[in-house]
Amino acid sequence: xxxxxxxxxxxxxxxxxxxxxxxxxxxxxxSAGVQNSNFFVTTTLGRYVLTLFEAIPRAELPFxxxxxxxxxxxxxxxxxxxxxxxxxxxxxxxxxxxALVRRLSGHSEMTPGTAHCACVGAMxxxxxxxxLSYGRRQDNPRGAAWRDAAAARVRPFLPADEQAxxxxxxxxxxxxxxxxxxxxxxxxxxxxxxVLWDDDRIGGVIDFYFAGHDALLFDVAVxxxxxxxxxxxxLDPSRAEALLAAYHAERPFEAAERDAWPAMLRGAALRFWLxxxxxxxxxxxxxxxxxxxxxxxxxILRRHxxxxxxxxx
Amino acid sequence: xxxxxxxxxxxxxxxxxxxxxxxxxxxxxxSAGVQNSNFFVTTTLGRYVLTLFEAIPRAELPFxxxxxxxxxxxxxxxxxxxxxxxxxxxxxxxxxxxALVRRLSGHSEMTPGTAHCACVGAMxxxxxxxxLSYGRRQDNPRGAAWRDAAAARVRPFLPADEQAxxxxxxxxxxxxxxxxxxxxxxxxxxxxxxVLWDDDRIGGVIDFYFAGHDALLFDVAVxxxxxxxxxxxxLDPSRAEALLAAYHAERPFEAAERDAWPAMLRGAALRFWLxxxxxxxxxxxxxxxxxxxxxxxxxILRRHxxxxxxxxx
Numbered sequence: 001x002x003x004x005x006x007x008x009x010x011x012x013x014x015x016x017x018x019x020x021x022x023x024x025x026x027x028x029x030x031s032a033g034v035q036n037s038n039f040f041v042t043t044t045l046g047r048y049v050l051t052l053f054e055a056i057p058r059a060e061l062p063f064x065x066x067x068x069x070x071x072x073x074x075x076x077x078x079x080x081x082x083x084x085x086x087x088x089x090x091x092x093x094x095x096x097x098x099a100l101v102r103r104l105s106g107h108s109e110m111t112p113g114t115a116h117c118a119c120v121g122a123m124x125x126x127x128x129x130x131x132l133s134y135g136r137r138q139d140n141p142r143g144a145a146w147r148d149a150a151a152a153r154v155r156p157f158l159p160a161d162e163q164a165x166x167x168x169x170x171x172x173x174x175x176x177x178x179x180x181x182x183x184x185x186x187x188x189x190x191x192x193x194x195v196l197w198d199d200d201r202i203g204g205v206i207d208f209y210f211a212g213h214d215a216l217l218f219d220v221a222v223x224x225x226x227x228x229x230x231x232x233x234x235l236d237p238s239r240a241e242a243l244l245a246a247y248h249a250e251r252p253f254e255a256a257e258r259d260a261w262p263a264m265l266r267g268a269a270l271r272f273w274l275x276x277x278x279x280x281x282x283x284x285x286x287x288x289x290x291x292x293x294x295x296x297x298x299x300i301l302r303r304h305x306x307x308x309x310x311x312x313x
Numbered sequence: 314x315x316x317x318x319x320x321x322x323x324x325x326x327x328x329x330x331x332x333x334x335x336x337x338x339x340x341x342x343x344s345a346g347v348q349n350s351n352f353f354v355t356t357t358l359g360r361y362v363l364t365l366f367e368a369i370p371r372a373e374l375p376f377x378x379x380x381x382x383x384x385x386x387x388x389x390x391x392x393x394x395x396x397x398x399x400x401x402x403x404x405x406x407x408x409x410x411x412a413l414v415r416r417l418s419g420h421s422e423m424t425p426g427t428a429h430c431a432c433v434g435a436m437x438x439x440x441x442x443x444x445l446s447y448g449r450r451q452d453n454p455r456g457a458a459w460r461d462a463a464a465a466r467v468r469p470f471l472p473a474d475e476q477a478x479x480x481x482x483x484x485x486x487x488x489x490x491x492x493x494x495x496x497x498x499x500x501x502x503x504x505x506x507x508v509l510w511d512d513d514r515i516g517g518v519i520d521f522y523f524a525g526h527d528a529l530l531f532d533v534a535v536x537x538x539x540x541x542x543x544x545x546x547x548l549d550p551s552r553a554e555a556l557l558a559a560y561h562a563e564r565p566f567e568a569a570e571r572d573a574w575p576a577m578l579r580g581a582a583l584r585f586w587l588x589x590x591x592x593x594x595x596x597x598x599x600x601x602x603x604x605x606x607x608x609x610x611x612x613i614l615r616r617h618x619x620x621x622x623x624x625x626x
Contacts, residue, residue: 019387019388020387020388020389020439020440020442020443021387021388021389021439022435022436022439022563023562023563044432044435044439044559044562044563045388045389045390045435045436045439045515046388046389046390046514047514048388069386072393073382073393073395073396074332074333074334074395074396074397074398075332075333075334075358075359075361075395075396075413075415076333076334076358076359077358077359080385080386080393082386082387082388083386083387083388084387085387085442085443085445085446086446087446100388102388119357122335122357122358123335123358126333126334126335126357126358127333129333129398130333130398132398133398133399133400201359201360202358246357249336249357250335250336250357
């Protein structure tokens, strides 16, 4: 998207008076993100990102904001929300729920190598470990219930061969025993554009607005599908091994996770095939979303079915 | 000081297992600071500073650690303490109270210009405003009670003219009505070496271990005495005006602060003259402290007496 809701410098200057971050120097819209309006905000005391929430219900926002605060408190490079002088993270600006977060440095790396993948695997494990002591709970908003509902919505728009693939995969996923996997808070969207690199170090992990409680292994599979897939849609074994070995070094995989891994890679591919198909066939009015092609994740799913991957660690 | 208490990589690796910051990559002692042992710690997930507390009683440490957490939560660039997986900031390592904090980027600027002083003034006001909602309370450990006790300890070591100066200044300070000044949490040691610059921006304000509750104006005077004094010990009016105007823009001075300003500059100079005289004449055994010359602050005090400065804003 681009910015949906405009904010004037006058409004923002007045609103910042509730904070201890100094006075407004510069306001700049950010043309990225898919469900919020984001702005870079520079003040006399620092650099921040302002988010106006366009879609997430206000009652669900404290889960995300306190999660980011919790992870930052545990030393991880996530956008810590800024408390105002009443000690609140969530405010209202231009009629929208609004929050100020710390601006992190770095840029995305869209053609990662094995060293990048190792850093990402270690970071994902760190997020999972730090999340274990997080007290609030919200289910993964893109979990099994959403999957089944989304599949019913998009199925009528699919050609016959894709309908068959979808039916087979839904039946398969329903039969997998995921209930014995270790669970916790997952990022659920740790794609390459949500990691900021500061030289060879991860300077930021952003966009926690799909986070929720689910199997930790689902998060690993989402991450591997994005970071370790070649442009032809095949899993790159060396990048996958680097990511998984680094994760394993921080949080060792359990036997149940080893068993579930090939199915989980398919489940994670299915989740993004479905959401992209829905964005493509059933776009929401007024959203200037950059629609990503659903075919990419359909093909990743097909390859995982044809060539199951085993945990290399 | 340099590092007082050694830490082995084996000990630290085991200790870091209580955190979610990844595994140890590098440990490096820091040869700066005056009352703690400090180390740079690099892990697979980030860069941190480890502090072992050598002098501050353990019971007083939560005040400082939660203060840094509070200020960081309010968006200010201070070394946020890292919580371990039990959600605690304070641990024990090598038999000492120990804490891990976020490592901030930047370097000290020892010859600041007016632009630096304006940034520092704004930042100090931001610290004061954010501190107003901090719930814990501890008195300034270098307040009036300490001043009178320290004066009694060092007086016998001073030459006659300095004893006379001390007696005059103590009598003067005792007579000033500071009790109507706005109070709050003050840094109390915002010298040039405690501010890290990241280009022209303040990337870090460090060393909160003299912080406490006192008149906010005392903090302003401490800061002006360090940042706005020429090598000859005279106040540089342009730097002082830049610092004070920037502070005033964030937190306007009150009439009582205007009245107290010339006396407060003297009181802040006296505080550092006394602590340096004590470090010089009564050094503590075993501390490898770089003793700073007491004469510098004796002379700043003399000049404030000879040429009282008025608030230029």
